[in-house]
Amino acid sequence: MMNYRALNWFKQKFPQNYILRKPFIGMIIVAVFCYLFTILYKPRHTNSSDPFSYEVTMAIYLLALMPPLYITIRALKLFPVFKSKESWTLLKELGFPLILFLILGVWNYFFGFIMENTEGRWNIYTFLDSVRSTLITGTLPYFLFTIQNSRYLLLTKASDPNKDNHINEKCELIHINSKLKKGDIRFNPESFLYAESNGNYVIFYFLKNDKIEKEMVRNSIGDIENQLSEMPYLMRTHRAFIVNLKMVILKKGNSSGYRLKLVGTDAELPVSRQNITNFDKVEQDLQKSQLAIGTN
Structure with a gap:
């Protein structure tokens, strides 16, 4: 039973790491972080390479690492298991950097034949040490972004779009009235992402089987808000948007307004200044309720 729960936990939906979503910027972040780390802490078995100083040697190593880092990220994302960020899971989030930095560790080992004295370098100990150092140092900046996204796991029970359809069908359906006949x-509220006002219509966006689906209703956003009033987590965040707060995986902004990123979409939805106080309250209540569910 415990193994089954652990497996399901690793299969939970999870936001794809920023370094993978933006590989060019991610390449720079990893290089800068690793350079500062090696300069400040000087891991074991890292030495200068004549005629260069230690700092220059590390800089050359990391500059040489940047192109294969970018290329390897792009190449791994071509594989079906890593291709879709909409179907990203915690297991993929943890597995990807292990493969990535193991490959780069091999690259660093062979690049060392150019940078360092090759005498006595061709042995399994040096090879394993090179791979280990690259793996440890490289995964540090990667997992900083993973930790930042880990709060999403608290909301997964309520917002996981990966649930089986027969389970979803047991949820009470929401009925929205239209001003048009039929x-x-x-x-199902579990599949609802957000609704957007568009003239005399409101467009509803759903996430079903990892795909975005739309339905249009002739009505005002205000009337739709009233129809959803019994579900506070389906909140009007802006004059033109109603958002399912259970689907929010990232919030950024300040007292002037927020921008929200939802599961399965690249769209950033606004929270207007006048809605911030109510948004923060509903978000806190939602997190508390999900935390209580998770401890039961």
């Missing part, structure tokens, strides 16, 4: 819609 224009009403029904939907």
